[in-house]
Amino acid sequence: MRYVSTRGEAAPRGFEDVLLAGLAEDGGLFLPESWPLLSTAEWRELRGLPYAELSARILHRFVGDALTLEELRGLTTATYSSFRHPAVVPLVQLGPRDFALELFHGPTLAFKDVALQLLGRLFDHVLKKRGERITIVGATSGDTGSAAIEACRDRAAVDIVILHPEGRTSEVQRRQMTTVMSANVANLAIQGSFDDCQDLVKAMFVDAPFRGEMKLAAVNSINWARIAAQIPYYVASALALGAPDREVAVSVPTGNFGNVLAAWAAKQMGLPIAKFIVASNRNDILTRFLVSNDMSARAVEPSLSPSMDIQVSSNFERLLFELLGRDPKATAAQMQGFRATGRMPIPDAAWRQATQHFQGFMLDDAGTLAEIAHLHEAAGYLADPHTAIGTAAARACAPTDPHMPVIIAATAHPAKFPDAVQRATGVHPPLPAALADLYERPERFTVLPNDLAAAQGFVRQHSRRNAA
Ligand SMILES: Cc1ncc(COP(=O)(O)O)c(C=O)c1O
Numbered sequence: 458m459r460y461v462s463t464r465g466e467a468a469p470r471g472f473e474d475v476l477l478a479g480l481a482e483d484g485g486l487f488l489p490e491s492w493p494l495l496s497t498a499e500w501r502e503l504r505g506l507p508y509a510e511l512s513a514r515i516l517h518r519f520v521g522d523a524l525t526l527e528e529l530r531g532l533t534t535a536t537y538s539s540f541r542h543p544a545v546v547p548l549v550q551l552g553p554r555d556f557a558l559e560l561f562h563g564p565t566l567a568f569k570d571v572a573l574q575l576l577g578r579l580f581d582h583v584l585k586k587r588g589e590r591i592t593i594v595g596a597t598s599g600d601t602g603s604a605a606i607e608a609c610r611d612r613a614a615v616d617i618v619i620l621h622p623e624g625r626t627s628e629v630q631r632r633q634m635t636t637v638m639s640a641n642v643a644n645l646a647i648q649g650s651f652d653d654c655q656d657l658v659k660a661m662f663v664d665a666p667f668r669g670e671m672k673l674a675a676v677n678s679i680n681w682a683r684i685a686a687q688i689p690y691y692v693a694s695a696l697a698l699g700a701p702d703r704e705v706a707v708s709v710p711t712g713n714f715g716n717v718l719a720a721w722a723a724k725q726m727g728l729p730i731a732k733f734i735v736a737s738n739r740n741d742i743l744t745r746f747l748v749s750n751d752m753s754a755r756a757v758e759p760s761l762s763p764s765m766d767i768q769v770s771s772n773f774e775r776l777l778f779e780l781l782g783r784d785p786k787a788t789a790a791q792m793q794g795f796r797a798t799g800r801m802p803i804p805d806a807a808w809r810q811a812t813q814h815f816q817g818f819m820l821d822d823a824g825t826l827a828e829i830a831h832l833h834e835a836a837g838y839l840a841d842p843h844t845a846i847g848t849a850a851a852r853a854c855a856p857t858d859p860h861m862p863v864i865i866a867a868t869a870h871p872a873k874f875p876d877a878v879q880r881a882t883g884v885h886p887p888l889p890a891a892l893a894d895l896y897e898r899p900e901r902f903t904v905l906p907n908d909l910a911a912a913q914g915f916v917r918q919h920s921r922r923n924a925a
């Protein structure tokens with residue numbers, strides 16, 4: 458299995474290199490040279506397997522000879538045995554056709570754990586084999602950061618620096634990052650938005666001397682391994698609801714477009730997903746694109762679903778590459794135009810193709826609170842604000858076939874956003890026992906302006922101190 462960059466200037470390479478590279482040197486994102494396709498019989502064989510086994514078998518299609526199936530199985534078994542639910546990613550029926558796919562039973566209570574707990578182990582496996590060390594630099598709007606820190610803390614060959622937008626995460630999210638005192642972990646609160654944090658991270662990756670000096674690696678979904686490790690839960694849930702003999706739809710609360718892209722990747726592998734519902738909060742650039750081909754960035758506005766307070770969705774580039782017939786020059790030109798002007802007029806044929814599969818939906822804060830209250834009253838279900846946007850979207854954009862199930866990605870535990878949940882329902886969701894004293898733990902983080910040189914200086918200092 459070889460991977461190509463969406464911008465075509467970086468040399469194709471294998472899984473191990475893609476895992477360690479994160480962003481391609483040309484600023485593009487890696488995608489498989491061709492999609493591994495499973496036959497109907499092969500999908501049926503995966504039905505009913507324990508999640509760790511299913512996940513190893515799907516991922517094996519993407520790793521080539523970098524890891525044997527046996528090695529992968531060892532890593533997925535260790536990863537998913539630590540999750541709080543025996544099914545790892547259970548389905549909960551919310552209505553006649555609506556199913557919440559609960560992805561928040563890992564250590565930091567968000568869907569990011571499913572991929573990042575595995576990624577931490579994959580990094581270790583590959584770094585040990587190569588005798589190398591890396592510096593991870595990541596951007597977070599709240600959840601990726603804590604999941605990455607939890608996955609990488611105290612790992613001997615890894616230093617990690619996470620950038621979050623100062624004051625724009627929930628308190629639980631911030632504390633989950635800043636209370637980790639491991640020497641290899643550092644947190645930067647950037648005076649700006651998530652988009653600013655993500656821009657800083659990408660700028661570090663395209664600064665070739667800095668990237669080489671620091672041996673930079675990525676934990677954001679610019680790293681293909683993140684997307685790959687999110688595909689198995691769509692497979693498991695679709696198979697449980699009748700695939701490959703029945704089509705399903707998915708509704709995914711969306712920010713950086715990674716999670717819904719993983720579902721779309723499953724479709725490229727032959728899984729019958731008929732519809733992709735892209736659910737956003739008032740930062741609705743993707744909805745505006747899908748409704749009227751208006752891909753124009755606006756200032757990021759804070760919302761009750763802070764993890765989706767994003768205007769520049771990194772992974773859209775992967776979809777764009779496919780929509781443009783895998784033309785790297787056209788993709789690079791579009792992305793450069795977007796960077797320069799904040800607008801990206803997509804050719805009409807490509808936009809129409811996107812709208813055949815994807816439908817956008819936007820819900821503001823008032824609607825989010827109403828939906829959390831509705832779910833609580835109607836189904837006795839306590840949803841976090843991100844998940845609630847997904848459930849509202851599933852109803853608003855329900856597939857025309859009344860028998861087609863809709864899988865709604867339940868992306869975070871309600872206890873990560875207790876204020877919004879309490880406002881909507883009167884119920885204060887408690888943190889699980891392992892995090893019960895989170896508010897008493899001391900915090901450690903550094904505040905910096907939105908400035909590349911300052912951020913790079915911090916990363917260099919953190920990494921040198923630990924490498925010494
Ligand atoms: C709780 C939650 N829901 C939804 C999203 C959006 O996911 P994605 O960026 O993969 O679209 C995020 C962050 O990315 C998140 O943390």
Ligand SMILES: N[C@@H](CCOP(=O)(O)O)C(=O)O
Nearest residue numbers: 597598599600601677678713
């Ligand atoms: N919502 C994310 C933003 C980063 O997304 P990623 O998929 O690139 O990791 C977060 O919670 O940090």
